[in-house]
Amino acid sequence: MTLPTRSRILGLGATVPEQKLTNDDLAKMVDTNDEWIVTRTGIRERRIMREDEKLSVMTADACRKAVANSGLTIDDIDVLIVCTYTPERLCPSAACETQGELGMGTKPAFDINAACSGFMYGLQVADSMVRAGVYRHVLVVGAEAQSRYVDYTDRGTCILFGDGAGAVVVGPSDDGTETGVLSILLGADARGNELITIRNACPGLGEKSPYKDTPPYIAMNGREVYKFAVRAVGEVLDNVLAQAGLTRDEVDLLIPHQANIRIIEAAAERLGLEKDRVVVNIERYGNTAAASIPLTLEEAATTGRLKSGMLAALVGFGGGFTYGACLIRW
Numbered sequence: 001m002t003l004p005t006r007s008r009i010l011g012l013g014a015t016v017p018e019q020k021l022t023n024d025d026l027a028k029m030v031d032t033n034d035e036w037i038v039t040r041t042g043i044r045e046r047r048i049m050r051e052d053e054k055l056s057v058m059t060a061d062a063c064r065k066a067v068a069n070s071g072l073t074i075d076d077i078d079v080l081i082v083c084t085y086t087p088e089r090l091c092p093s094a095a096c097e098t099q100g101e102l103g104m105g106t107k108p109a110f111d112i113n114a115a116c117s118g119f120m121y122g123l124q125v126a127d128s129m130v131r132a133g134v135y136r137h138v139l140v141v142g143a144e145a146q147s148r149y150v151d152y153t154d155r156g157t158c159i160l161f162g163d164g165a166g167a168v169v170v171g172p173s174d175d176g177t178e179t180g181v182l183s184i185l186l187g188a189d190a191r192g193n194e195l196i197t198i199r200n201a202c203p204g205l206g207e208k209s210p211y212k213d214t215p216p217y218i219a220m221n222g223r224e225v226y227k228f229a230v231r232a233v234g235e236v237l238d239n240v241l242a243q244a245g246l247t248r249d250e251v252d253l254l255i256p257h258q259a260n261i262r263i264i265e266a267a268a269e270r271l272g273l274e275k276d277r278v279v280v281n282i283e284r285y286g287n288t289a290a291a292s293i294p295l296t297l298e299e300a301a302t303t304g305r306l307k308s309g310m311l312a313a314l315v316g317f318g319g320g321f322t323y324g325a326c327l328i329r330w
């Protein structure tokens with residue numbers, strides 16, 4: 001058997017909840033205002049799951065769209081990877097619940113938790129599986145139900161996060177062209193362990209929790225995350241370009257994790273990219289963590305901004321501290 005030299009994205013799909021949470025809505029809940037949030041983050045509204053909505057249903061919906069977009073059927077998919085740090089249950093995994101929704105029989109399914117970098121981690125696993133010939137078609141989906149974990153009394157975090165799911169089908173790039181994943185680089189830095197945490201998720205397990213009677217909630221040191229992110233994004237972009245033997249000026253489109261408009265602008269500046277070569281949708285969705293890059297990628301592809309032959313740079317970072325970048329010839 002000849003192994004594929006490269007994997008590529010065969011299809012994309014995205015789903016966000018219908019319910020919107022605007023900056024004005026948040027201003028009724030905590031001491032904040034639209035102008036502060038827009039200036040500091042670029043966010044105007046986010047999508048939030050209703051109580052009766054399920055992460056696995058939203059995730060499966062994005063998956064079905066990606067599979068349809070690839071021209072394949074669910075039966076053609078060999079394995080499902082769900083990238084999430086906000087599963088509705090620790091066991092079973094979000095992937096096993098989504099696998100059931102999709103009717104994938106007994107095909108393997110597992111979660112990856114690398115917080116907001118989850119999709120980059122999932123993509124590298126999928127790329128490796130395809131190139132090694134382990135599986136032909138890998139369904140990778142970044143999906144988050146962050147609203148289940150957000151503390152809506154904490155104005156430092158509740159303004160940022162939203163829910164959503166973005167999926168891709170990864171398969172061999174055997175069409176004889178140069179398209180596909182050129183290079184992926186990941187990193188993790190334990191010095192950032194305490195910068196973004198979910199507190200009280202495992203009461204009694206490893207965490208002597210003073211919050212015993214409160215539900216799990218996201219806690220963050222925003223200022224330090226910001227500094228960490230700007231540094232990590234710049235470094236990983238330079239390193240992934242070096243790994244691929246490419247230079248900054250060869251990048252046509254930047255598809256960054258949508259965490260904060262100011263971090264995105266710093267990354268674009270580093271690459272010397274004008275605004276029109278950076279895909280931004282943070283104003284509508286906020287930070288959807290592992291869903292953010294595939295949601296943005298899907299939007300870039302379906303709106304025609306990402307065109308055949310372009311070099312796209314994907315970059316993500318988040319809790320852990322984790323980070324990753326990927327170069328794709330579209």
Ligand SMILES: CC(C)(COP(=O)(O)OP(=O)(O)OC[C@H]1O[C@@H](n2cnc3c(N)ncnc32)[C@H](O)[C@@H]1OP(=O)(O)O)[C@@H](O)C(=O)NCCC(=O)NCCS
Binds near residue numbers: 159260287
């Ligand atoms: C969270 C973030 C927007 C806060 O912006 P900031 O400029 O760092 O603001 P600070 O936390 O230093 O707070 C500045 C002031 O604004 C106040 N403030 C914080 N949140 C506020 C809000 N939602 N509305 C109004 N005021 C707010 C603070 O209390 C502080 O007031 P003080 O000076 O009187 O003490 C910013 O740090 C950030 O985006 N960090 C990165 C977070 C991120 O990307 N996380 C996900 C990574 S995947």
